[in-house]
Amino acid sequence: MSVSRKSLFSGALALTLLATSGYTTMELRRRAERPATAAAPLVAAARASHQAAGAAPKAGDYRYERLAAPDRTVVRDAGGAVLATLTDKARTAVLTGPGRVFAEPGTTSATVTGDSWVRLMPQPWRVGAEGEAWFRTWFQQSLGSTADDVLAIATQYMAGAAPEKDGKGVRYRGDASFGPINPDGSTGQDLRLEQTDFFDYLGIPYSFADKVTKRPDKTRYGAFDCSGFVRMVYGYRSGFPLLSKDVAGAGLARSANGLARFSPGVPVLPLTTLPGSDVTVRPLSIDALQPGDLVFFEIDSRTGARLDHTGIFLGIDTDGHPRYISSREEADGPTFGDKGGTARLDDNGMYAKGLRSAKRL
Incomplete structure (x- = not known):
């Protein structure tokens, strides 16, 4: 790939x-x-x-x-x-x-x-x-x-985005990658390693709202996965409280599944399961979406009912289609383009078919 x-x-x-x-x-x-x-x-x-x-x-x-x-x-x-x-x-x-x-x-x-x-x-x-x-x-x-608002901040990590440092010399914006190449290659079925959070991109320790401090992995500097991207945009840059793990609380959880199921916010596309099962289904309508909403997906069949991808709804594109931005391993970082699958939410592509819910923080 x-x-x-x-x-x-x-x-x-x-x-x-x-x-x-x-x-x-x-x-x-x-x-x-x-x-x-x-x-x-x-x-x-x-x-x-x-x-x-x-x-x-x-x-x-x-x-x-x-x-x-x-x-x-x-x-x-x-x-x-x-x-x-x-x-x-x-x-x-x-x-x-x-x-x-x-x-x-x-x-x-x-x-x-x-x-x-x-x-x-x-x-x-x-x-x-x-x-x-x-x-x-x-x-x-x-x-x-x-x-800079949420949408502008989200685009400040796409390929070619100019780097900028704060007064302490910490690079807080600029071209980001998704994570290191997976050493297991095709055996692991993932091109790049996940579990890369926003503080790895920053290269500094971070103390979370749940009183846990985490330190960055130097091999992951300048990178974040899909939920790490959302946490950078809405948390570190915009000021929403952040939690260190997937628990319910007054902050953003760590993973896409945690953000969808545990974090604060208003469901605008409720997560729906088939009767008598834990199988989640695609929403019948996405009319309630507005720019800035978090969108959640079930893409990887290996994760079962666990939601495994998230991004931010960007708006309607010039072809009239709803489009979202996320950090994706196929694109090696944040994108609202179509590398590795169309970023539209109204077609029959991988991401549109995998859409399961949305939340407004």
């Missing part, structure tokens, strides 16, 4: 483009929530105008609309354009911002274009929180911000 690297990631700002396709249900729902397709640049411009004038938007400028499945609050401006989607019991918020494009031309001709910016709120959303000081402060600071 080839281990050639992916091509350089490139990104650029662009207006939102919604491609038409047979996969319309998800798009129809989103358009119902977002009546003004070209609102993002206008929202950013209005925000800049407020800031230039030294005036903060007033709470009365917003309308808070309740929707279900999952229960959530949609924030609209006075003209009805959607500014944010806030899901009950989740910290993840999707804000409307400037349009942008994510591209990976070495592995797919499709790009993901949109105006969704995914950020973590200081605490989970609940009905009525719009009147609380913590939310007003956070929303004021976040609406219109172009600082």
